[in-house]
Amino acid sequence: MSVEVATFGLFLLGHAWGWRGQPAVFAASQDLLHVGSAVRGTALLLWGSWLAYQGALAHGAGRHAVAGRWLAAASVAGLLFSVNKVAEYGSAELAGVTLSTNGFWFSYLFLTGLHLLHVLGGVALFAWLAWSCSRGPVAEDAPMSVDTAAVYWHLVDLIWVLLFPILYLMRP
Secondary structure: OHHHHHHHHHHHHHHHHHHHHOHHHHHHHHOOOOHHHHHHHHHHHHHHHHHHHHHHHHHHOOOHHHHHHHHHHHHHHHHHHHHHHHHHHOOHHHOOOOOOOOHHHHHHHHHHHHHHHHHHHHHHHHHHHHHHHHOOOOOOOOOOOHHHHHHHHHHHHHHHHHHHHHHHHOOO
């Protein structure tokens, strides 16, 4: 996970450097973003973290079927975030925007796209764990335990909580 944090950190530094050099371009590009969509996405991710936490608690208490339901719900929260993000990408305001449009769009699309891939990984992981929990306990030393998956999801959330204000709210 440290590679992901370093990657996001380096790209955020690159974003800040570009912002410093082209404030008008970054401001005009940022004006096309959907803050409401990002707020919905943030709420969905935080809801997913709470659901994952509840799943980890239930699994730790030996309530495996209940844990599976919590984890399935966390997977749905991540899926809803993903649909929300893809809808934003496909909005009329962003029509024709690509990685090569300008520095802002390169940073935005790369960072949010990489984040989205991690969310989709969490969606698949929670779906698999939900299925596994329906069959009994998931061993703590398994390659991917319930607790490890919840920590992964919290890291994905943390990265979004950093990306959201930097990309959507901070002005050059």
